[in-house]
Amino acid sequence: MANDTTTAQWYLIQCKPRQEARAAENLRNQHFPCYCPFHTVEKIQHGKRVVTQQPLFPGYLFINLCKLTDNWHSIRSTRGVLRLVTFANQPLAVADDIIDNLQQRLASLGDTPLFEEGGKVTITDGPFKDLDAIFCKADGNERAIILLTVLHRQQQIRIPLQQLKSSP
Known part of the structure; x- marks a missing residue:
């Protein structure tokens, strides 16, 4: 399919460090449609546990x-x-189906928890x-309940979250 120059297409913008949200807001204020995919x-x-x-x-x-x-020149000077x-x-140009696929995948993801219930962890301290x-x-926000095998029995123990890491 040949590209039609009269239709809008997706392009990629590099932002200043940690200013994706600021750039998107300022571009939207100039009536440019933007998509900055975020995940939780x-x-x-x-x-402390923070989402x-x-x-x-x-x-x-x-x-x-x-x-x-569209006036592309104003993009360069956007904060x-x-x-x-x-x-x-x-x-x-970035293909429309790539953007559509990204949006669908992010919508189906939901939240990514720090530790999965029933998952293996290692105590670090x-x-x-x-x-x-x-x-x-x-x-x-600061503690977790884990099952630790002590003397051939599983015991429930409360431990600070900062003392845990995921195990393979």
């Missing part, structure tokens, strides 16, 4: 532009934008250091 990540920050939104492609976002009708990604000084256990559930 659960991690430990300062000893955050992180860009799927850090430092990049997609913009929908028409080669004939948060570093440059339009080009090859041989020509912007290369404290009196049970380097022992393997089974993650039961989070107990608030």
Whole structure:
């Protein structure tokens, strides 16, 4: 299928470090359709369990532009934008089905938990250091309940989340 220059296509923009949301907001204020895929990540920050939104492609976002009708020059001076990604000084369009596929996959993902219930974890600190256990559930933002085999019996133990890491 030949590219029609009168229809809008998706292109890739490189953003300044950690300014994807700022660039997307400023481009939308200029009436450019943007897509910056984010996913939910659960991690430990300062000893507490925190759920955050992180860009799927850090430092990049997609913009929908028409080669004939859109003013591409204002993109360069937009706050948060570093440059339009080009090859041989020509912007290369991203196929619509790639963007559609990304949107569908992210919609079906949901949240990514730090530890899966029933998953294996290793204790990294404290009196049970380097022992393997089974993650039961989070107990608030700072602690977890695990099953640890002690004297051939599984015992439920509450332990700080920061003392756990996932095991293969």
